[in-house]
Amino acid sequence: MEDVAREAGVSGQTVSRVVNARGYVGAATRERVEDAMQRLGYRPNSAARALRSGRFRAIGVIMFSFSSYGNQRTLDAIAVRASQMGYALTLIPVESSARDTVAGAFRRLEEHAVDGIIIVIEAHQLDEAEVEIPDGLPVVLVDSNRGTTHPFVDTDQAQGARLATEHLLDLGHETVWHVSGPAKSYSAERRRDSWRQTLEARGVVAPEPLQGDWSAESGYQAGVLLRDDDGVTAVFAANDQMAIGVVRAFREAGRDIPGDVSVVGFDGLPDAAQLWPPLTTVQQHPEKVGALAVDALLAELDGGERAQTPLVGTELVVRQSSAAPRTSADRAAAPASPPV
Amino acid sequence: MEDVAREAGVSGQTVSRVVNARGYVGAATRERVEDAMQRLGYRPNSAARALRSGRFRAIGVIMFSFSSYGNQRTLDAIAVRASQMGYALTLIPVESSARDTVAGAFRRLEEHAVDGIIIVIEAHQLDEAEVEIPDGLPVVLVDSNRGTTHPFVDTDQAQGARLATEHLLDLGHETVWHVSGPAKSYSAERRRDSWRQTLEARGVVAPEPLQGDWSAESGYQAGVLLRDDDGVTAVFAANDQMAIGVVRAFREAGRDIPGDVSVVGFDGLPDAAQLWPPLTTVQQHPEKVGALAVDALLAELDGGERAQTPLVGTELVVRQSSAAPRTSADRAAAPASPPV
DNA sequence: GCGCCGTGTGTCAACGTCAACATATTCGAT
DNA sequence: ATCGAATATGTTGACGTTGACACACGGCGC
Numbered sequence: 001m002e003d004v005a006r007e008a009g010v011s012g013q014t015v016s017r018v019v020n021a022r023g024y025v026g027a028a029t030r031e032r033v034e035d036a037m038q039r040l041g042y043r044p045n046s047a048a049r050a051l052r053s054g055r056f057r058a059i060g061v062i063m064f065s066f067s068s069y070g071n072q073r074t075l076d077a078i079a080v081r082a083s084q085m086g087y088a089l090t091l092i093p094v095e096s097s098a099r100d101t102v103a104g105a106f107r108r109l110e111e112h113a114v115d116g117i118i119i120v121i122e123a124h125q126l127d128e129a130e131v132e133i134p135d136g137l138p139v140v141l142v143d144s145n146r147g148t149t150h151p152f153v154d155t156d157q158a159q160g161a162r163l164a165t166e167h168l169l170d171l172g173h174e175t176v177w178h179v180s181g182p183a184k185s186y187s188a189e190r191r192r193d194s195w196r197q198t199l200e201a202r203g204v205v206a207p208e209p210l211q212g213d214w215s216a217e218s219g220y221q222a223g224v225l226l227r228d229d230d231g232v233t234a235v236f237a238a239n240d241q242m243a244i245g246v247v248r249a250f251r252e253a254g255r256d257i258p259g260d261v262s263v264v265g266f267d268g269l270p271d272a273a274q275l276w277p278p279l280t281t282v283q284q285h286p287e288k289v290g291a292l293a294v295d296a297l298l299a300e301l302d303g304g305e306r307a308q309t310p311l312v313g314t315e316l317v318v319r320q321s322s323a324a325p326r327t328s329a330d331r332a333a334a335p336a337s338p339p340v
Numbered sequence: 341m342e343d344v345a346r347e348a349g350v351s352g353q354t355v356s357r358v359v360n361a362r363g364y365v366g367a368a369t370r371e372r373v374e375d376a377m378q379r380l381g382y383r384p385n386s387a388a389r390a391l392r393s394g395r396f397r398a399i400g401v402i403m404f405s406f407s408s409y410g411n412q413r414t415l416d417a418i419a420v421r422a423s424q425m426g427y428a429l430t431l432i433p434v435e436s437s438a439r440d441t442v443a444g445a446f447r448r449l450e451e452h453a454v455d456g457i458i459i460v461i462e463a464h465q466l467d468e469a470e471v472e473i474p475d476g477l478p479v480v481l482v483d484s485n486r487g488t489t490h491p492f493v494d495t496d497q498a499q500g501a502r503l504a505t506e507h508l509l510d511l512g513h514e515t516v517w518h519v520s521g522p523a524k525s526y527s528a529e530r531r532r533d534s535w536r537q538t539l540e541a542r543g544v545v546a547p548e549p550l551q552g553d554w555s556a557e558s559g560y561q562a563g564v565l566l567r568d569d570d571g572v573t574a575v576f577a578a579n580d581q582m583a584i585g586v587v588r589a590f591r592e593a594g595r596d597i598p599g600d601v602s603v604v605g606f607d608g609l610p611d612a613a614q615l616w617p618p619l620t621t622v623q624q625h626p627e628k629v630g631a632l633a634v635d636a637l638l639a640e641l642d643g644g645e646r647a648q649t650p651l652v653g654t655e656l657v658v659r660q661s662s663a664a665p666r667t668s669a670d671r672a673a674a675p676a677s678p679p680v
Numbered sequence: 681g682c683g684c685c686g687t688g689t690g691t692c693a694a695c696g697t698c699a700a701c702a703t704a705t706t707c708g709a710t
Numbered sequence: 711a712t713c714g715a716a717t718a719t720g721t722t723g724a725c726g727t728t729g730a731c732a733c734a735c736g737g738c739g740c
Contacts, residue, residue: 001696011720016698024717046453047396048696050387051725058430065416072412076405079433090398091429093419113386113453216614241611248616271581274556276588276616341726351690356728364688388726391695 001044007036019044050113058088059297060114062105064121065093068214068239070155070267070286071120074142077290078118085298090114094121116297118142122185138300140293144186151300153293153309157187160282160314161194164236164264167280167316169202171262171324173234178209179222179246181238185214191238191266212238216245223249233261233325240265240272240281247275247321258323268317278319288312341384347376359384390453398428399637400454402445404461405433408554408579410495410607410626411460414482417630418458425638430454434461456637458482462525478640480633484526491640493633493649497527500622500654501534504576504604507620507656509542511664513574513602518549519562519586521578525554531578531606552578556585563589573601573665580605580612580621587615587661598663608657618659628652 005012010029017023018033025033036042050056059082063075075091082089090113092105116138141152168176178195181188192209199206210225212218219242226232227250237243243265247257257263257277265272268283289312296309345352350369357363358373365373376382390396399422403415415431422429430453432445456478481492508516518535521528532549539546550565552558559582566572567590577583583605590601597603597617605612608623629652636649 012696013698013721014719017719020698022698024719026718029718045391045696047387047390048725049698050453051385051391051695051727052697052699054725056387065420067416076407076433079431080405080435083433089431089433091419091431093416093423093429095420113390216611220614241614244611245614248614248618251616271556271584274560274581274585274588276591278588352726353691353728354689356726357689360728362728364686366688369688385726388695389728391697391725392727392729394695 001042004033004036004040004042007040008032056088056113056115057086058090058114059294060090060092060117062092062094062117062119062121065095067120069241069269070284071143073286074120074290074293077287078120078294079290080287081291081294085294087115087294087298116140116301118293118297119144122187138297140297140300142289142293151296151306151309153289153296154311155187155284155286155289156311156313157190158194159311160266160284160316161191161236161238162198163314163316164266164282165195165198167318168234168236168262168264168322169199169204171234171322173262173325175199175204175207176234176236177207177226177232179212179219179235179237179242180209181211181242182213183211188214188238195236212242212245214239214241216241216248218242219245220249222246226250227253227255234264234322235261236264236266238266240267240269240279243279243281243321244275247277247279258321259326262322262325264322268314273317273319275321277321280319280322281317283315283317285312285314341382344373344376344380344382347380348372396428396453396455397426398430398454399634400430400432400457402432402434402457402459402461405435407460408607409581409609410624411483413626414460414630414633417627418460418634419630420627421631421634425634427455427634427638456480456641458633458637459484462527478637480637480640482629482633491636491646491649493629493636494651495527495624495626495629496651496653497530498534499651500606500624500656501531501576501578502538503654503656504606504622505535505538507658508574508576508602508604508662509539509544511574511602511662513665515539515544515547516574516576517547517566517572519552519559519575519577519582520549521551521582522553523551528554528578535576552582552585554579554581556581556588558582559585560589562586566590567593567595567601574604574662575601576604576606578606580607580609580619583619583621583661584615587617587619598661599666602662602665604662608654613657613659615661617661620659620662621657623655623657625652625654 001012001015005015008015008029010033014025014029015033017025018030061075061078063071067075079089094105114137118140120142122143139150141150143154144152145154165176176195176199178192180192195209196206210222212222219237222242223246226235226246235246237246243263246263250257250261255261263279265279265281266284268281272279272281292309292312300306341352341355345355348355348369350373354365354369355373357365358370401415401418403411407415419429434445454477458480460482462483479490481490483494484492485494505516516535516539518532520532535549536546550562552562559577562582563586566575566586575586577586583603586603587597590597595601603619605619605621608621612619612621632649632652640646
């Protein structure tokens with residue numbers, strides 16, 4: 001900065017004023033300074049700026065590595081929104097929920113230069129990690145309901161699961177089986193609870209849910225358990241990947257999708273439409289979740305007020321993996337042939 | 341820091357020495373200081389540190405938002421490795437390759453506190469953006485071959501494409517069709533070139549490749565064009581998503597995979613094994629790419645030497661979407677029925 | 681007994697920026 | 711002609727940390 005000031009024949013303060021467009025600067029002077037900045041390739045030093053102002057214009061994100069597609073998209077959206085708002089994003093990956101790992105992430109983040117933190121980790125895993133969230137920094141939680149102490153943003157899991165379950169019931173299926181996500185997952189819990197409630201509201205008995213771990217492999221294993229039971233005609237998988245595994249299991253046993261069994265997923269993976277058969281799924285909007293999380297954090301930062309954030313809605317996308325169940329007459333007529 | 345010093349009855353400098361474990365500090369004093377830090381919840385201020393030392397202990401990553409699965413994984417690996425090495429990661433998303441967008445990303449990154457930059461953007465898109473990479477900062481490129489000016493790290497695209505093509509030829513297919521990635525993509529280009537060379541090395545004429553854009557949808561469209569030609573018995577798609585689309589197209593027309601047509605992908609999506617049929621693919625290792633990129637950058641940072649980084653190898657994973665072609669006898673015997 | 685080295689601690693200045701204040705100039709209103 | 715407001719620029723100090731240097735003390739070898 002000093003060099004620029006000398007080059008332009010002004011004081012450092014004037015350079016500062018030009019850079020920040022604050023206060024009065026003569027037009028000619030401004031031009032001279034801008035010229036000098038250009039020539040010398042001057043870039044303001046953010047460290048000094050941060051030191052002076054106490055603001056870093058950076059947001060920290062704590063997130064599991066190897067995260068789900070949805071979380072990756074959320075991160076992406078957070079990055080985009082933060083960038084729009086002139087904030088940088090500092091990413092702190094956490095490899096497991098082991099307590100010291102998560103705690104270590106917080107420590108690193110505290111030392112690093114951030115004005116606030118967005119945590120994209122399942123609530124239960126957070127609980128498990130027994131992390132005390134530092135109080136100096138504003139925090140927003142995603143995918144979590146530790147809502148009493150910090151604002152949180154999330155998809156409306158319950159609504160989505162209801163849409164999926166009702167869709168299958170409306171098609172005429174007597175009941176709907178469920179392949180749920182891992183026990184520790186808050187989202188999985190919400191989807192499972194909502195599925196059960198939806199069935200019960202219709203006076204239908206909910207079968208015992210099978211538990212997966214979000215992976216297609218676990219969906220396949222659940223499908224293997226289900227496929228030998230002829231009574232199973234409709235399966236709601238808690239995410240698209242597990243739905244893929246379920247489909248594979250049934251197909252492998254020669255049971256047709258959706259002829260013999262309807263399968264609905266959850267997530268809205270972009271490729272779900274191109275699977276064979278194209279997968280009926282609940283479309284999430286992680287990009288909205290990410291943007292809302294940033295907005296909520298910035299609101300806390302600026303105003304100090306706790307932003308009230310609504311849950312982000314989902315939509316059912318009906319494709320070809322779900323259909324009305326075969327009547328017993330159908331079944332006799334066409335044992336197991338692929339549809340067009 | 342001042343408070344801690346007062347609390348412990350020492351000077352600020354001694355506190356600094358304790359924090360950084362540098363220089364001589366008496367055992368009793370150290371303990372007193374550590375105690376005081378604990379009590380007061382002292383955290384060193386990174387801005388001041390950076391200002392003083394000129395080092396930020398942070399790495400910037402420039403990457404397209406909505407990036408491919410592979411790049412997401414690479415980012416993840418970069419984050420993990422950087423974190424291990426005590427570096428924070430600053431993520432700068434770029435929404436399009438429009439010149440000012442990318443240039444803007446650089447500017448933001450220069451202003452922000454980073455010691456070096458890793459760029460995860462296709463080389464051609466970089467070229468197009470006509471970005472001059474700033475010379476003050478060490479830069480490592482991923483997914484690119486602008487190798488003359490900066491070190492670069494990448495998957496061995498050519499080797500992978502060769503594996504896939506040779507696999508199909510070895511199964512007995514007369515030739516191999518190819519659904520390539522977008523024209524602007526360096527990876528796509530390398531995979532296509534290698535596919536062609538492999539065919540020519542075997543004295544086989546390469547059919548005209550079809551061009552997709554990495555999406556399953558585009559793979560489907562390519563598949564629609566191919567499926568009516570009975571001569572097509574083997575397709576190598578430049579990524580798994582397009583392979584999914586290709587499979588759907590053939591299935592939709594009643595042509596069996598792998599009975600009538602073999603399909604091989606590229607990427608090693610974790611769910612590829614659970615597709616129906618499980619997809620033969622070329623397994624990449626983005627986690628290695630990310631780690632190497634960080635290592636190369638840190639080597640530049642510390643030593644100033646240009647790290648020599650090898651290409652990261654791939655492996656062919658043979659699953660059930662590829663098989664020997666039917667002989668004409670087979671074809672007459674079993675027109676189009678699903679395998680187990 | 682003298683000087684020297686190793687150890688432990690304090691003082692000072694500087695990193696680059698910007699808020700606060702001080703100063704200088706111009707111009708219109710009285 | 712004088713004053714005050716608006717405009718334009720300079721000076722100073724402080725943000726929190728740490729490197730350079732200075733100082734103080736005890737033990738060792740000669």
